[in-house]
Amino acid sequence: MNTKKKRLIVRATLVVAYVLAIAVVFVTGKEHTLLIDNMEVDEGRIAAFEEVLVSIDGRESVEYYADDRDMTVLKGQTHRIVIEDEISGTKVEREFKIPLDEDMVILYLPKVASGEEPYVERFVPLELESMPEDDGEIDTGFLSDPSPDAEVVP
Amino acid sequence: MSSIKQYLADFGWPRIIIFFFLLSLFVAAPFFGVRLDNSLADVLNRFGQNGIFVLAMVPMIQSGCGLNFGLSLGIIAGLIGALLSIQAGLVGALGFAGAIAMAAPFAVLFGWAYGRILNKVKGEEMTIAMYVGFASVMFMCIMWIILPFDSPTMIWGYGGKGLRTTISLESFYKRVLNDFLAIRMTPSAIIPTGELLFFSLCIYLMWSFLRTKTGTAMTAVGSNPDFARASGVSTDRMRTLSVIISTFLGAVGILVYQQSYGFLQLYTAPLQMPFAAVAAILIGGASVNKGSMLNVVVGTFLFQGLLTMTPSVINSALQTDMSEVIRLIVSNGIIIYALTRKLKVTK
Amino acid sequence: MSGKYTVKRFLSENAVIITFIVITVIAIPSSQLSANYIIQEMITRLGRNSFLVLALLLPIYAGMGLNFGMSLGAMAGQVGLILAVNWRISGIEGLLFAALVGTPIAVVVGWICGSILNRAKGREMVTSYMLAFFINGIYQFVVLYVMGMVIPIRSPAILLSRGYGIRNTLNLESVRQSLDTAWMLTIGPFSVPVVTFLVIASLCLFIVWFKRTKLGQDMRAVGYDMVVAEAAGIPVDRTRAISIVVSTVLACLGQIIFLQNMGNMATYNAHDQTSFFAVAAILVGGASVKKASLPNVFIGVVLLHLLFVISPRAGQNFFGSAMIGEYFRQFIGYGAIALSLVLYASKARREAVRVREVQYGHGGGKKAAGEAR
Amino acid sequence: MGQEDALLSIEHLSKEYYGNIVLRDVSFDLKAGEILGLVGENGAGKTTLMSVLFGMTVISETGGYKGSVRIDGEEAKFGSPFDALDAGLGMVHQEFSLIPGFSTMENIVLNRETMKASLLNDVFGDRMSLLDRAAMRQRAASAISKLGVTLDTDMLVADMPVGHKEFTEIAREINREKTRLLILDEPTAVLTESEAKILLKALRNLAGQGIAIIFISHRLQEIVEIADRIVVLRDGTVVKDTVNESLSIKDIASWMVGRSVSVDRKQDGAGRSFGEDILQVDGLWVDMPGEPVCDVSFSVRSGEIFGIGGLAGQGKVGIPNGIMGLFPAGGSVRYRKKEVPLNSPRAVLEMGIASVSEDRRGVGLLLDESLEWNIAFTAMQIQEKYLKFRLGGLIKYRDEAGMRALTAEYIDLLDIKCTSPKQKVKQLSGGNQQKICLAKAFAMKPDLLFVSEPTRGIDVGAKKLVLDTLRRYNAENGTTIVMISSELDELRSICDRVAIVNEGRIAGILQPSADVADFGLMMSGVAPESSDAQETAHV
Structure with missing residues (x-):
């Protein structure tokens, strides 16, 4: 009886741990696309940087000029961004979170520097570029008729 | 009469389901804009085209060698015969007959060797047959490149080496059986009388073979090898003979298939062909160790009917191309069902 | 037993492995590949394939022969990977996610497979082969219709343009080689995926440990003689089914390891050849339907893939056609399986006769009679 | 019954299979540390008794048993062998497990x-x-x-x-x-003499430690040597339950085979005349699993019914199987002065020798085929009967009409109960299946016929019919018959001479009228004391 109870507890714990593990890898492994935007905001309300060095999560800095937009892929939700204005020499360091269910977000560098919130917004692409389509051709093995036009030089 | 009753009793629910499924497809066809006459002609054509492969399963089933998963060996022999016939420049009915004649010695030789192997591995025939078949197909792939055929229709014009993957039979014996006494039902539906007659002939020959002294002995070997041995019948010889006959039928089968299809396919084409024949005869109600002509006819018809009707009807009904998947699940499900059924032979 | 007899016996017992070594030794020079290239390939392929081959061991111990149904596990792993890609879970986490999602699926299909094989005793191999075909149909149904129709797919990049069903090729860029490169050790000119090898090593340890458990012992007992095991009270069918379940789960994990190394996946075909390569490898490594060990796995992977690496080049250089090498390696794979199955089956028959002779004396009939009272 | 200190007591145990009584009111006790020797012919009910004791599922599947089995005075009902094991029973079967x-x-x-x-x-x-x-x-x-x-x-x-x-x-x-009671079924059958000695010593050792043992053996010598008490079973009843004190092997042997009613002999050797020896077997060995033949020599006269008896596993069944080429064999067999090629079933059949196998369902019949097929098959394959020839004999079709006529003839002759000649043989009862086997052999019109265990597993009425048929066939056609049977009565009632096989060789050849005890002794591997019976039958 005792072992039965113990086993029930151990097994229940493991099931919970299993589900938790899925959740953990889901959260920590989730990738998000981050667009980094260095354009003026609201028609000049906040000006773009002329030359700025941006580093995310301690990665190597990337240089942006005015009107630059770049894309990077981030894993996980909480990230740290360091912006260094090469002209004024000011350095801003901020931490931001990407919501779990967002696939693609845009980060406005000028907003980061000016301290305006939110500087990270959801990004909705207008039209997905058309990709080369392959048809969902399945392999039915012996059931499919062979096609005589499959003449490929071996 | 009693044999029909017996057959119905042995019919089993999978076949009844498939039968009614097929029936409902035929009934439903016109509602989805599928022409019945075309469908029927198509089914009949495929029936004649594939029937001999299914028939080739019978001798080995009867002699207790199980399902011939190594039918590709016979197909290879048929391909060799076809190539030799083309190489020799034979055309028309002569080309077809020549192909059969030239395939025969290869079929006998391959069947004999293959039978010897299967006699060594009693009890494990099916798995081994499958891999012997696979290996010989791949071996012949190499041979198709190396062998010194030089008829311009069969070799790559330039840039390639060896034989083409598909060779047109247009100028040789394309549809030589199909067009023999063909009947035009409606403008677009033709009954391939010749092909059906040829299939019937093969069935008749097999039927009468099983009624000869040797055929009787073969069935007895499959039914109870110990009984056969105690009655002075050499089980190994009967088994080998059954493998040779099956292999030869495989060779004839591919030639009939090709003439109807119009192309000769080399390389990996024969790899999967045995599975379709296995599925068909099992759908027809044969078990791993008992098969009859009725099983062949019913099985070929149901299986080919399924192959023809599901894409046209299901796809237009469901507006998807789900038919392939349905076919895949149904026919493989039948094979599994047959393999997991308890052997009918009681000991 | 004379020396000649043992040599003959050794040759016949190791016919497959010897044939392979001979062919390889002949083919290596003509491939004109550098030793460094070949060794690096072997390291990569050992990491990529060993896990899958190891998945075959347990059913062999349980006397069920070669589990051609292992592609069921491979499909489960692929479903896990598709979902990982769909939710954009990348790196090691992505692989873990695929494994965690794939495992329960593998357990379920493994149990189905085990139960069906219990109904087809004596025909396990051909049935498991056909079962792979059958489950393939269900897999295609799920991936081609259910995904996108019932299971929501977020990522339009993996979806067919019609709105449901997964594309033919799945880009695994986000998890590509994340296990291999987690710790890549460079020894001289070679890079060794240490973590992958650690995973494989721990599976080996698990198998060694497992053989010492009660379940492992029962599995061996069932493998040797089902009737005796049943009479001793061992739950035969259950034990057999468990061996298939474990094998299926391992195949699931193995396929994930395999695909992360490849970096992309043919959605509808990737599992087709899984069992073929694994079975060919273990047989080439000297295993039989009834007997297999860890060394068989690694020897087999090296030998089979050595030939796979060199044969297209050798074919090109020998016959001027790369396709010959391509066909040749398939021929050799199928041929190795056929040959070792034939050798094993005929040996088993001979063995049965020999045992009978020993037990009842033959010719020795008189001799035995003379000795008895 | 039911002594206070009994470890095991069996009380009024009865068991029938499908109306066939196998055990009739069996009772005995066993004390701790006691060795009980259980003796009986094949079919005396030993195996059934052990199956009941050990809770084998066959028993419950066939309607259970009457009476009771008590362990330590408590009624025991075992649903499976595992229950029996839990109760402290251990069993060593004849086949290794x-x-x-x-x-x-x-x-x-x-x-x-x-x-x-x-x-x-x-x-x-x-x-x-x-x-x-x-x-x-x-x-x-x-x-x-x-x-x-x-x-x-x-x-x-x-x-x-x-x-x-x-x-x-x-x-x-x-x-x-827990094991307190050990059941050993023929443990010495496969052992050499020295091994058997060690085993007996080991068993005495165990008994000394308080374990009760039921020891089943056909080697009466061993029984006398080791048992404290001896129980003799015959036709399902305990005919003797006695303490092993100054018992002679001969006594036990006669209890074992002896019948209270005298043997029903319908024919007398006196009225019969035989030709010369047509079958001479010399130094035959046969490698048949379970029934090995080591060195057998005998000869059979033309027109005779020659019986071969002996206990199961001693090799009597191996003899016809070896001669018919079904198992690897060696030595010399001459038939009508011609050497019979061994290991070639066809050659033997072609010489006009036919056989009825003891393994009816395994070797004797095509269970999935019709009566016609079964009866005509061998004659068709060997003698080309029941065939229609086409194209100058190139094609040989089955002659369905001929087969039907043949089958009808035997259905009539042997009174085979069936719905039609097309019925599948597996649907027939055991007795009718046995008749099919006979018909198959008769259809060959054989000159010499081996019949192995013709009455095994069939009911009394069918038994009589089968034996009568054999006797009539012998009388009418002059066919020489060699009949192999485990049932001594049967052999004595129909045969002209009876050879007893023990441990793969002929222990002796007796007249059917010889003393039953002599038969019993020979079966147990002991030379009979009254040697007058032996070899006198040899002409």
């Missing part, structure tokens, strides 16, 4: 291994425990030492001599702490 790839030790503790819990137990259950090999070895060693023999605990069963396998089996049974 060992895992060939396992060592002695692993076999002794099979499925009762000593285990150490592992971490995974709580997750996947007890079967994830690790085996404690050291403890297992120790347990095995102690079981072996209890037996008082030496065995290597790590030797694989596959590499062992037969004797060691037997000891391993016994060690496995006594390895259970």
